[in-house]
Amino acid sequence: MNADRRGSWGRIFRTFLSLNLLLAAAWFGAAPASADRVGLDTPEALYAPVGAVQLWVDVESQAARSGVVSISWRADSSWVPLALSSTVFGVTGSTAVSPGGLELRFSPAGRFSADVAITFADANGIIVEEHRLRNVPFDPARTFDGWITWNDMAAGNIPPGPSPSPMPSPGGGPDRQPNNLPGAHTNIQENHSSTSVTSPKSLGTTGAAGPLLVGILAGGVLSAVAGTVLVLRQRWLRAAQAPRDLAAGRAEQQGETR
Amino acid sequence: MNSRPFAAAVRGLFGGRFAGAVRMSVASVLAVTLAMAAVPPPAAAVSGDAVENLSAVRAAREPGFTPVPASLPAVDSGVGIGSRLSADASGEVFLGSAAEGEGAALIRLTVFEPGTSQTVYTTADTAVLHAQQGITTSTTVLLPMAAGSVELWTDAESDIRVEPLAYFHGDQVSGGATIALPEPVVQADTATGLAGSALTSVPLWIGLTGEGGVSATLARSVHVVLDVTLAEADDVVLGDGQRMALPTGRSIVATIVDAEDQGGVTVGLGRSGNTGTLRATVTGWVAEAAEDTSGANHRGSYVVNTEHRPATRLDVSAGTAPQEVRLSDDHDSAYALALVQASNVSGGDTTTLAWGPEVRGRSTGVAVDQAAGAQPQLALVPVDTGGTQLSIRRGSATVSLQPLGSFLGDPVPHHASDPAAITITSPADRQSLDLTETGYFTLEGTVSTGGNSVDRIAISSPDVGFIGLAELNPAGDELTWSFRALAPEDGDFDYVATVFDRSDPGTARASDRVRLTLDVAEEGDTVVSPEAQVFHLETTELEFEVLDEFSLRFTERPELEPGDIIVSAPLPSAPSGFLGRMSSMDLVSGSWEVSTIEVPLEELFLQVDIDETEDYGEGDDVAVQDLIAQTTDPLEVISGSYTPVGEDGTPGPEMPVSDVQVLDENGNTHSPLPGTYAQIAAGEDVDLELSSDEFNVPDPADFKTACRLPGTDGQEPLGEDIGDDGEWRAPVAHAPGDGSCGGQLKGPGASLSADWTTKVDASVAAVVENGVPKIRTAGKKLEPWEFEAWSEKQRGDEGGVAVRGGGELNLGFAFVLKTKLSFKWKVIPRGVSIEEFRIEFNSKLKASASVQAWLQVESRWNVNLKVAEVALPTTTFMAGPIPVAITNRLNFAMVINGTLRAEADIPAIGIERADTFGFVYSSAKGMKRIKEDTPTTYVLPKPRQVAGATAFSFEGEVAAGPQVSYQSRIYSFAGPDITLSARSGYAAKLGVTGIPPTEAEIEASIFLALGLTGSAKLTLLRWDLLNLTIFQVGVRLNLLEYRDKWRL
Secondary structure (H helix, E strand, O other): OHHHHHOOOOOHHHHHHHHHHHHHHHHHOOOOHHHHOOOOOOOOEEEEOOOEEEEEEEEEEHHHHHHHHEEEEOOOOOOOOOEEOOOOOOOEEEEOOHHHHHEEEEEEOOOOEEEEEEEEEEOOOOEEEEEEEEEEEEOOHHOOOEEEHHHHHHOOOOOOOOOOOOOOOOOOOOOOOOOOOOHHHHHHHHOOOOOOOHOOHHHEEEEEEEEHOOOOOHHHHHHHHHHHHHHHHHHHHHHHHHHHHHHHHHHHHHHHHO | OOOHHHHHHHHHOOOOHHHHHHHHHHHHHHHHHHHHHHHHOOOOOHHHHHHHHHHOOOOOOOEEEEEEEEOOOOEEEHOOOOOOOOOOOOOOEEEOOOOOOOOOEEEEEEEEOOOOOOEEEHHHHHEEEEEOOOOOEEEEEEEEEOOOOOEEEOOOOOOEEEEEEEEEOOOOOOOOOOOEEEEEEEEEEEEOOOOOOOOOOOEEEEEEOOOOOOOOOOEEEEEEEEEEEEOOOEEEEEEEOOOOEEEEEEEEEEEEEEEOOOOOEEEEOOOOOOEEEEEEEEEEEEOOOOEEEOOOOOOEEEEEEEOOOOOOEEEEOOOOEEEEEEEEOOOOEEEEEEEEEEEEOOOOOOOOEEEOOOOOOOOOEEEEEOOOEEEEEEEEEEEEEEEEEEOOOOOEEEEEEEEEEEEOOOOOOOOOOOOOOOEEEOOOOOOEEOOOOOEEEEEEEEEEEOHHHHHHHEEEEEEOOOEEEEEEEEOOOOOEEEEEEOOOOOEEEEEEEEEEEEOOOOOOOEEEEEEEEEEEEOOOOOOOOEEEEEEEEOOOOOOOEEEOOOOHHHEEOOOOOOOOOEEOOOOOOOOOEEEEEEEEEEEOOOOEEEEEEOOOOHHEEEEEEEEEEEOOOOOOOOOOEEHHHHOEEEHHHHEEEEEEEOOOOOOOOOEOOOOEEEEEEOOOOOOOOOOOOOEEEEEHHOOOOHHHHHOOOOOOOHHOOOEEEEOOOOOOOOHOOOOOOOOOOOOOOOOOOOOOOOOOOOOOOHHHOOOOEEEEEEEEEEEEOOOEEEEEOOOOOOOHHHHHHHHHHHOOOOOOOEEEEEEEEEEEEEEEEEEEOOOEOOOOOOOOEEEEEEEEEEEEEEEEEEEEEEEEEEEEEEEEEEEEEOOOOEEEEEEEEEEEEEEEEEEEEEEEEEEEEEEEEEEEEEEEEEEEEEEEOOOOEEEEEEEEEOEEEEEOOOOOOOOOEEEEEEEEEEEEEEEEEEEEEEOOOOEEEEEEEEEEEEEEEEEEEEOOOOEEEEEEEEEEEEEEEEOOOOOOOOOOOOOOOEEEEEEEEEEEEEEEEEEO
């Protein structure tokens, strides 16, 4: 009987949890793909536009000043490292480019998050195109052979780390969520902003419909309450079952010993 | 608003000067045409007066404003763009080829976490940025440019980021044009007491306009750099509403300020008990369009916010939605200029603020230090319909934002839901105005526009149609306007003010009307400018002290505004009175110092008839300063040169005389008493006629005079004969021969009442001793019979010449100023015609000399003795309510020169003249010189042997006589300076027969060396004859040529 009741509560809990996750996924899925890539035209593949003769790469955060080991780029087969300068904003590198496709990759030395800006300028220094990614997580453990490319950053294709421990925030505090939620690759900005989800305006920027958000929140609250109740109930049941299990276990041990 | 398309469009529009000129012309013609169409007279026909009124409208130019498109910094030395900022005080930073050809730049400077406190300087050692140790600091400042470079250096070489934000090449004719001063002007410095001795909660008043090139009356805004050091962190509060939170220690903030009516702004601290220092420097300004300029605002004009001006505080966080902000009053603004500061920074990152709907690209813009935030600084922000969005790139902060003004872009469509409004606030409807003494009145009001800024405010009347265009004046939270108007006759007139906005220059948006009863000035009325402020007329209490020709000091803050005309009757510190137009005011060590500029007389006397003749009565108040008697160093007043001449007539080197002595009759150094050489003669002591008793001629029969009649020989020019350069070439003419003048002198100058004279006497010997030329002056006035003995004692080994010269002069002058007002409906340039402006001197002059020469070798001598300075009393008379003060000074010198070889005594040479000279000007006829050809009475000299000498010879010529310089001043301004010299000359070749000589034969000529030179600094009148040379005439007037033979 107890097993049946546990199974029933468990199904309710799993249903709520699934619903909540589904709603969350729907919410994050409803957010525009540009939310992490500032500007609707932020590309996953970089292309130096016509007129561009300079490429500037900026990784902006306090930690980036010493946290970026290397940035290199290639327009063909060979990677060329950029000469990096540490600035008060982070780290900056530049190179001469010609119009056409190119790739960029970054090698972090530590774990931090930073904004990544790509700027193409003409011969007079006039900016012809620029892109920005907000709060990109850099972690040597979350790279491909030590490198993470712009394409992967822009696509949210950052490899999961070996540890689920939280990523340091720009201010040194913990991030609110790990970056491995469904759809998280499309919402780097929000995932790492300690204030983003607390502001109605920031919610408004996700593009999710109001009723859906209310539903998500309600579902979340309901899930939390139901989960808590279920957990407490499970603990209570476990506490009640424990002497029996203990006795049974001892019997089994004795049987095996024997 | 996306800045790039606009930038490109701006470049396209502003790129060509030719295109700009065409646009300007088209715009002005269009505006004028539309103005006529918009405010037609009742009969729908354009009246002649309206056409005349239109002709006074000046074409408006587009201000040169070129916003810089999104770019990499011109210099960002830390990442390899450009060089580090030099510590060399002559350092310059090149902003790029786009900056070449521009006159000024608005640039943002950023210093990143300096190792020690760092200061950045520009022209004239003006500090524009101070960063405390370890604090990233940025500022935005207006700087002048030359060849695309700005002057920048620092006290320690360092990395810097320089971001050009906009370029300017406007001039002050263009409404809203931003102009950088070539050299910044310090307007407050508590270290020196300028504006005050300390910055406290009691506000200091800082003058902003009228100096360094900033217009006194047409400055829409002023760019100022405030260098502040605070004992404790505090708010610095400006009188125009700006509030800047500054930390303890030094901060330098650049902003743009609205000057109050008196041309300044107050600066104080927010908290009482706190204290600080302040140095305020003006780096540039924004021009206001003058009255009757065809457009007040254009694309690129800077307009001051009067509605959206209060500061707001916003909490911004990275990753959240940008905060909507309204920065401009009008929707036709393209870029707003706002004062931005940031505090309460969290997140741990040094970052920048960002404008627009999304944060893009790399970090540029206002730097927000991770600890200190952003100090107050200007931000040039692209706006769309007056607003934009504000974000921070990383972390969060509280941003204080104060909109100040905007640069205009394209006009936007007019919306009836956002209407314009205009109100005439003065004079009141149905008011009666008496204009008989002031000529015109000022129509004033307020205006507000809808979506677009003001294009123009047209003033019209149903009686005439178009009258003119008003001048704008942003004043706090309202936009005011003014226009100087009048009417051609007495009566009731309606005046209508109509506002046109930029959306459609042909459509009136709003209007207001008043009906006024006017009593206007008529011909014969004395009309003076209502801008005149008269001092010291009915009070003996000193209201101000005159510091110099252009500066006054008030102990109390005067109720004066830039543009006011300050007039003062004579006062102790300014015996000539004072006249000047106020240009600026400064508070210096507790006193209010007012600077002025010259005022063309016709701007003060709009209509006047002044005709004053002055002969100074009996000379009671004429003061003589006896220069030779009073000097401690004779070289200050006595000068000369000596040139030996070879046997073949070739002159040797000219040797200046450096050995000058004043000697008594015994040859000892002597200090003469006052009156020795110059004095005033009055009553019976006046003697302007040559007579034998002033020469050592024992036998009166040996003294004869003759006369040259004027106009008989063409030797002397009349005023009209003298060229524009003041010169006149004398024809080669012989003396007309001996004549009789038939009694007393005639001619215009002869009518002068000669009740007083200035009388000068000096005896001087120019000698050579051991090859050294020397000049010796008798230590007292010598009587004719004493001169011979004194001369004998001066004779040196190698020769010399002694002269006893005298002169007597009487002077009078005439001042005539007749101006006529020709305004009908408004004040127009050159609307006051000068019917006659005359300054004329009349003088009677007598010059006499006795000469003794003992020169066995021919030599040339020039001797000049500055004998006396004569101050004539100030003449003051009233022109309506205005006191006019005129002063004249005379400088007397005795001039002796000659080239001769002689051993002879010429006891009597002399001339007697009456002269008239000066100039007269009228608008219709221009300038004419006044000079008469007058009779000259002269002595017939007869040489004789020097007493005791065995030789008797004379070959060459000698001339001696007075030189008088007239310096005339109207108020304290330079008027004409004219010098008249009249030297009586004698040239002869004498031969003797017998040893010792028994018979003499001479071929001689008597001449008058007449010199008339002078110039006038005629800035008093608005004509084009500045520093005019009136006379540059040197005439050798041959009076008599004769031969004689006599027994010795």
